[in-house]
Every structure is written in structure tokens, then in C-alpha cells.
Amino acid sequence: xxxxxIIERGTLVNDIKISAKGVxxxxxxxxxxxxxxxxxxxxxxxxxxxxxxxxKSTFLRCLNRMNDTIDICRVEGHIxxxxxxxxxxxxxxxxxxxxVGMVFQKPNPFPKxxxxxxxxxxxxxxxxxxxxxxxxIVEKSLRRGAIWDEVKxxxxxxxxSLSGGQQQRLCIARAVATEPEVLLMDxxxxxxxxxxxxxxxxxxxxxRQSFSVVIVTHSMQQAARVSQKTAxxxxxxxxxxxxxxxxxxxxxxxxxESYITGRIG
Amino acid sequence: MPVxxxxxxxxxxxxxxxxxxxARALSAAxxxxxxxxxxxxxxxxxxxxxxxxxxxxxxxxxxxxxxxVIDRAVSGTIPDSDIAExxxxxxxxxxxxxxxxxxxxxxxxxTMPAAMAADPSPDLEAVTQALKDAGxxxxxxxxxxVFAAAQKYNAMAAQGGLYMTILVLLAxxxxxxxxxxxxxxxxxxxxxxxxxxxxxxxxAASIAILTTxxxxxxxxxxxxxxxxxxPASQFFFSLEWAPSFSGRGGASELGILxxxxxxxxxxxxxxxxxxxxxxxxxxxxxxxxxxRLRAVAKPLLEVLAGIPTIVYGLFALLTxxxxxxxxxGDGGYLGVSWQGGGRAVMTAGLVxxxxxxxxxxxxxxxxxxAVPQAMRDGSYGLGATQSxxxxxxxxxxxxxxxxxxxLLAASRAIGETMIVVxxxxxxxxxxxxxxxxxxxxxxxxxxxxxxxxxxxSPEALVAFALGMxxxxxxxxLNVVALAIVRKYREQxx
Numbered sequence: 001x002x003x004x005x006i007i008e009r010g011t012l013v014n015d016i017k018i019s020a021k022g023v024x025x026x027x028x029x030x031x032x033x034x035x036x037x038x039x040x041x042x043x044x045x046x047x048x049x050x051x052x053x054x055x056k057s058t059f060l061r062c063l064n065r066m067n068d069t070i071d072i073c074r075v076e077g078h079i080x081x082x083x084x085x086x087x088x089x090x091x092x093x094x095x096x097x098x099x100v101g102m103v104f105q106k107p108n109p110f111p112k113x114x115x116x117x118x119x120x121x122x123x124x125x126x127x128x129x130x131x132x133x134x135x136x137i138v139e140k141s142l143r144r145g146a147i148w149d150e151v152k153x154x155x156x157x158x159x160x161s162l163s164g165g166q167q168q169r170l171c172i173a174r175a176v177a178t179e180p181e182v183l184l185m186d187x188x189x190x191x192x193x194x195x196x197x198x199x200x201x202x203x204x205x206x207x208r209q210s211f212s213v214v215i216v217t218h219s220m221q222q223a224a225r226v227s228q229k230t231a232x233x234x235x236x237x238x239x240x241x242x243x244x245x246x247x248x249x250x251x252x253x254x255x256x257e258s259y260i261t262g263r264i265g
Numbered sequence: 266m267p268v269x270x271x272x273x274x275x276x277x278x279x280x281x282x283x284x285x286x287x288a289r290a291l292s293a294a295x296x297x298x299x300x301x302x303x304x305x306x307x308x309x310x311x312x313x314x315x316x317x318x319x320x321x322x323x324x325x326x327x328x329x330x331x332x333x334v335i336d337r338a339v340s341g342t343i344p345d346s347d348i349a350e351x352x353x354x355x356x357x358x359x360x361x362x363x364x365x366x367x368x369x370x371x372x373x374x375x376t377m378p379a380a381m382a383a384d385p386s387p388d389l390e391a392v393t394q395a396l397k398d399a400g401x402x403x404x405x406x407x408x409x410x411v412f413a414a415a416q417k418y419n420a421m422a423a424q425g426g427l428y429m430t431i432l433v434l435l436a437x438x439x440x441x442x443x444x445x446x447x448x449x450x451x452x453x454x455x456x457x458x459x460x461x462x463x464x465x466x467x468x469a470a471s472i473a474i475l476t477t478x479x480x481x482x483x484x485x486x487x488x489x490x491x492x493x494x495x496p497a498s499q500f501f502f503s504l505e506w507a508p509s510f511s512g513r514g515g516a517s518e519l520g521i522l523x524x525x526x527x528x529x530x531x532x533x534x535x536x537x538x539x540x541x542x543x544x545x546x547x548x549x550x551x552x553x554x555x556x557r558l559r560a561v562a563k564p565l566l567e568v569l570a571g572i573p574t575i576v577y578g579l580f581a582l583l584t585x586x587x588x589x590x591x592x593x594g595d596g597g598y599l600g601v602s603w604q605g606g607g608r609a610v611m612t613a614g615l616v617x618x619x620x621x622x623x624x625x626x627x628x629x630x631x632x633x634x635a636v637p638q639a640m641r642d643g644s645y646g647l648g649a650t651q652s653x654x655x656x657x658x659x660x661x662x663x664x665x666x667x668x669x670x671x672l673l674a675a676s677r678a679i680g681e682t683m684i685v686v687x688x689x690x691x692x693x694x695x696x697x698x699x700x701x702x703x704x705x706x707x708x709x710x711x712x713x714x715x716x717x718x719x720x721x722s723p724e725a726l727v728a729f730a731l732g733m734x735x736x737x738x739x740x741x742l743n744v745v746a747l748a749i750v751r752k753y754r755e756q757x758x
Contacts, residue, residue, distance in 0.1 A: 064646065069641075071555075094648050094649070094650050095648065096648075097645060097647065097648040104643060106639055108640055110643065110644070110658050110661075111661055120657065178647055
């Protein structure tokens with residue numbers, strides 16, 4: 001892989017944003033996540049890689065309690081964001097999700113205008129006191145989503161009228177608009193073509209300035225391109241977690257090596 | 266030969282042809298099945314098709330055309346002088362047909378000797394008596410003209426039947442021979458059979474459409490006939506509905522407006538009941554209820570849709586009406602006397618609203634369920650609560666479908682009859698008071714056509730004009746509904 005990047009990465013040391021200890025997830029009787037410990041740093045892109053069904057998406061959805069919407073899903077263990085246990089009964093999952101934004105595999109703009117798509121979160125959480133402030137938030141978010149120039153003349157057009165790549169950047173801008181601290185991305189590029197993918201990847205690298213980004217990806221190249229830290233999941237276990245450069249060049253576990261060299265998965 | 270037997274014979278030939286065709290195709294292929302273009306069954310089916318389609322086609326066509334031909338021929342033999350004052354040729358012809366049928370039945374039953382039936386100048390009193398003995402309906406004495414015409418009628422029918430039998434059997438045999446001749450290995454039997462099936466499907470689809478066209482045409486002709494007898498401007502703009510059946514001609518006021526007002530008022534009340542309740546029920550069922558509860562509750566709700574409307578009508582008449590009177594009537598709980606009797610717009614509207622709940626809720630529930638989970642996840646992921654998600658994401662996404670469901674319910678409400686007849690009364694009235702009795706277009710159509718009605722009078726023909734107006738209104742509603750659904754439909758995949 002790219003040696004320049006490895007050196008660059010080695011110099012970064014950040015605070016711990018999310019810390020997970022002994023996390024177990026069950027879907028009815030199926031033990032999907034087995035005893036995962038991981039510490040995710042602030043202002044860092046962390047990639048979760050692994051073969052299909054290894055539990056990386058499930059683990060990602062634990063971080064903002066999206067698994068609560070699935071009846072048969074049960075989460076055990078301890079996950080804390082900034083030291084606060086997010087599964088504490090006092091924590092309102094709705095509030096948590098405002099703090100931990102999420103971008104999904106398939107672009108899912110709401111059946112509303114582009115403007116209303118972005119304004120949705122700020123309106124719900126009362127982030128703007130008046131229309132002017134809301135306009136400002138929308139513009140800022142669209143700029144951060146690197147899509148402002150393409151849509152500034154048609155903010156009233158429906159979000160679904162955009163192309164796939166634009167829709168996904170709209171969804172990222174929508175997530176950014178609620179001022180989250182952590183941004184979770186579940187295979188954000190799997191429905192996009194290579195050009196749209198590279199745009200979204202550039203965007204992810206910029207978002208690192210402000211957020212802790214966790215990205216699930218099927219593409220090992222993508223993980224190598226965008227992330228500083230990489231976690232390799234296999235059959236519900238966290239096999240290896242460390243500097244992206246190290247994982248891809250000198251993995252400790254033989255399973256990691258098999259996966260990144262293409263022998264399994 | 267009775268048509269049933271003819272049909273069974275054709276069917277038997279078809280089955281025989283099927284078996285023979287299959288066997289012939291098999292024996293014609295030297296290297297077995299692999300040498301045939303199609304599976305052997307297709308060769309058999311090809312023969313069966315060639316037998317059935319022309320033979321049954323001729324049969325049906327003949328049966329449809331023959332009565333007209335005979336009618337025309339026989340009708341020509343009746344001299345004008347024999348048509349009684351005030352009666353028409355059609356009336357005489359229907360008597361001829363009745364006597365012809367009667368004679369046939371009487372000969373079959375043995376009360377009339379075959380010689381008498383064929384006698385060109387029989388004893389007419391004996392004929393009448395014989396017909397009566399056979400249990401036939403005889404309106405008056407059979408006249409010489411009518412009897413002669415009936416004889417000619419029967420003779421032509423018998424001759425036609427014979428020709429038809431011969432022709433149908435010939436067609437069946439020819440089809441069978443042709444199909445068997447075709448049963449050679451390189452004949453593309455499968456393609457032919459599939460074309461036949463496609464023709465069958467097209468025929469089924471066109472029957473439905475042609476029936477609609479036929480209904481509309483019959484409405485249109487009668488409506489035109491009505492407007493010839495009654496001025497259209499008065500029908501559409503008169504504020505009064507007062508048909509008179511005793512003094513025919515001129516005395517009736519046949520304005521549609523009071524009826525239309527009743528229809529729309531009652532439908533409005535019904536929708537005001539059904540839409541909120543149905544929609545809220547749908548939201549609960551699709552978004553909040555556990556799958557187990559939903560599996561029980563949804564079918565239960567749909568049972569409402571299966572109750573015959575006459576039962577709803579009884580409910581309105583016996584339960585809701587008196588209940589409303591005890592609240593809003595003279596000496597009721599509220600101390601007001603708005604409602605005079607149990608039959609009122611409110612009574613019919615409430616009950617009709619209950620009837621419409623399952624339409625709104627069941628359709629809306631399906632539509633809300635069709636909103637992709639990704640939409641909800643996206644909203645939850647931004648920190649929205651469930652009710653915010655439903656209000657701002659799910660419902661807007663489902664709105665076109667919900668509007669369609671509501672308009673469908675509206676069409677039902679406008680076309681509803683039994684609940685109105687029993688619940689809203691029969692008084693055509695333009696009033697704003699929902700506790701007064703009113704009536705609707707459909708209820709009046711029923712009352713204009715039941716009983717002894719003369720289809721040449723405007724009082725009876727008005728029913729068609731009313732029906733046509735109703736048809737145009739509901740058609741317009743459906744078109745609007747479709748347009749809305751199409752315009753605002755979001756494409757999800």
C-alpha cells in the first residue's frame with residue numbers, strides 16, 4: 001500500500017471518542033457480535049472491514065442504538081461515548097442519534113425538497129431560531145457535503161431528483177446539519193459509481209477535521225484510502241484493530257492477512 | 266338437437282382430437298420426442314383448439330343471430346290490419362314468441378297433439394285450452410294470425426337448429442382433420458397453442474371492457490331519450506324534486522340538485538368519519554402495533570368491509586337513528602330539538618363512515634407499509650422520534666396513495682344505496698341541517714324504477730339520467746385520484 005500515508009498516519013494521536021468493552025449482540029438465538037473491545041479516536045476515520053455477515057454493520061448500528069428499532073436484537077456489554085454509557089437507561093436513544101449521525105448504504109433522501117431534506121434535522125432539534133439561521137445551516141451543510149455548487153439553484157427540487165452520488169452527498173450533508181460528534185457510515189459508496197465514490201471519499205477525508213468518522217466498507221482499497229485506523233471483523237469477532245498502514249502491510253493475525261491478500265472472504 | 270348435446274359432442278371430438286393428435290405426433294417422429302418441434306401435448310392441444318374454436322364460434326354466433334333473423338322474417342308476415350289499436354308490432358311479436366314456446370312445450374307435455382300444432386287452421390279455442398293445460402301463460406285468446414306466425418316461428422327455429430347442428434359438426438370434424446394433418450414433427454405446435462392462449466386472454470380482457478362500454482351506451486341512449494321528454498336545463502338547475510306518478514306528463518319536477526346535495530352531504534359526513542379514524546387506525550397498525558397484534562387486528566377490521574350494506578342500513582335504522590334522536594331530538598340529553606326523526610343525514614353519514622373505515626385503513630396500511638424502511642432509518646438516524654418520523658417522512662411519502670384510497674372511499678360513498686334508503690329517508694330536500702332527512706341520487710334511482718314503471722315516461726327515464734350523472738361524477742373522481750397518484754408517486758426500488 002501507500003507508504004507515504006503510513007508515515008503520515010503514524011504521527012496522529014487523538015483522544016478516545018468511543019470506547020466499547022465486551023459487546024455482545026444477539027439476533028434472537030444468533031450470536032452476531034462476540035465480545036468486541038474497541039476504542040475509536042476523535043477526529044479520525046476508522047474503517048470496519050471484513051467479509052459479508054461478519055457483524056461490522058451490526059456493530060456500527062450499536063454505536064447509535066439503531067438496533068433498538070429491530071425487535072429481536074439484543075445488545076450486551078458496555079459502549080461509552082465521551083465516557084457516557086449510551087445503553088444507560090437514562091440515555092434517550094433519540095438524543096443519542098442526534099449526536100451520532102448515520103449515513104446509510106443506499107442513498108435515502110426523504111420525499112421532500114433538497115432544502116427540506118437538510119433542514120429536517122435542525123428543525124426537529126430546534127437548532128435554528130429563524131428562517132435566516134436555517135438558511136445558513138442549510139448552505140453550510142450543503143457546502144460541507146460538497147454538493148452546494150451543484151444544487152444551490154434548485155433547492156426546491158425534490159431530493160430524489162438528484163443522481164445517486166449527489167443523493168448520497170445530500171444524505172451526508174443532512175447528517176452533518178444536525179451537528180453530530182460522530183458520523184457513522186454504513187458502506188456509503190456501495191451503490192455509487194467510481195467517480196461519485198471518489199467524491200464521497202474526498203468528502204470523508206474533509207469531515208475528519210470536525211468529526212470522528214466510522215465507516216463500514218467492503219472495499220479494502222477504500223479502507224486503505226480513507227481511514228487512519230482499521231478494524232477487521234470475522235465471524236462476529238474483532239480479529240485485529242490498529243493503524244491502517246500496519247493492518248494492510250504487516251497484520252499480526254493470520255486471518256487478517258488471508259483476508260487482505262484475498263485468500264478468504 | 267339441444268344445444269347442450271351439441272356442445273358435449275364438440276367437446277368429445279376435441280378430447281378425441283387431443284389424444285389422436287398427441288399419438289400421431291409421437292408416431293410421426295422416428296427418433297422419439299427429441300425429433301418433435303414441440304412436446305406431444307402441444308400437438309394434441311393444437312387439434313383440440315382447431316376443433317373447439319371454429320365449432321363453438323359458429324355455435325355462439327348462430328345462437329345470437331338466429332332470433333333476429335326469425336323475428337324479422339315472421340314479423341313481416343303479420344299484416345298491419347292485425348295489429349290492435351294501441352299495440353305495437355313488437356308487442357304482437359312477443360306474443361308470437363310466447364305462443365311459439367307454448368306450443369312447443371304443450372306438444373312436449375302431451376296436452377296438444379302434434380297434428381294440431383301443425384294444422385294451418387286449427388280450432389283456436391282448443392289450442393288455447395291445450396296451452397293452458399300445459400301450464401303456459403296465455404294472455405288472451407290466440408288469434409289465427411298469431412298462431413300462424415307462431416307456427417312459422419317454430420318451423421324456422423327447427424330448420425335453423427338443424428342447419429346449425431350440421432354446420433357445427435362439420436366445422437368440428439374439419440378442424441379435427443386439419444389439426445391431425447398438421448401433427449408432423451416440424452410443425453410448430455407450441456407457438457400455435459401459445460397464440461391461441463394469448464387470444465383467449467385478450468378475449469377475457471375485452472369482455473370486461475366491452476361490458477363497460479355496453480353499460481355506458483345503454484345509459485347514454487336512455488339519457489338522451491329522457492332529455493327528449495324533459496328539458497335538460499330543468500333537470501340540472503331545478504331546485505325541486507317532485508315526481509308525480511299519477512298525473513303523467515308535465516306535472517313532475519325532476520331537478521337533480523336536491524338529490525346531488527343529499528349525496529354530497531351524506532358522503533361528506535361519511536368521509537369526515539372514515540378518513541381520520543381509518544387513517545389513524547392504519548398508522549397504528551402499520552407503525553406501532555406488534556406483528557402479532559397486526560395479524561389479528563387487520564383481518565378483524567377488514568371484516569367490516571365484508572358486512573352487506575343492508576345490514577349497515579338496519580344498524581342505522583334501528584340503533585344509530587334512535588340513539589341520535591335521544592341526543593339531538595326533542596326532549597333529548599342536549600335539550601335541543603334539532604332532529605325530528607331517526608332518519609337523517611347524520612344517521613346515514615355516520616353508518617356509512619363506519620362502513621368506509623376498512624377501505625381507508627386497509628389501503629392506507631398497505632401504502633404506509635410500502636414506504637421503504639430506509640426512509641424511516643434515515644429519519645431515526647437524524648435523531649427523530651417515531652411520531653416525527655411518521656408525520657414528516659412516512660406520511661408525505663405515502664400521501665399520494667392515501668389520497669387515492671380516500672377518493673376510492675368517496676366513490677363508494679357516492680354510490681352507496683341501502684344505507685341511505687334505510688338511514689336517510691326519502692325526502693329530497695335542500696337543507697344545511699344534518700339532522701334532517703334527505704335522500705341521494707342512488708336512493709331515488711331505486712324508487713323511480715321499483716314498482717310498476719312505464720319506461721316511456723320521464724319519471725322512469727330520469728333514473729338513467731341520474732345514473733349517468735353519478736357515473737360521470739365518480740369517473741371524474743377516479744380520474745383525479747389516478748392523476749394525483751401518478752403525479753406525486755415517488756419511485757422507490
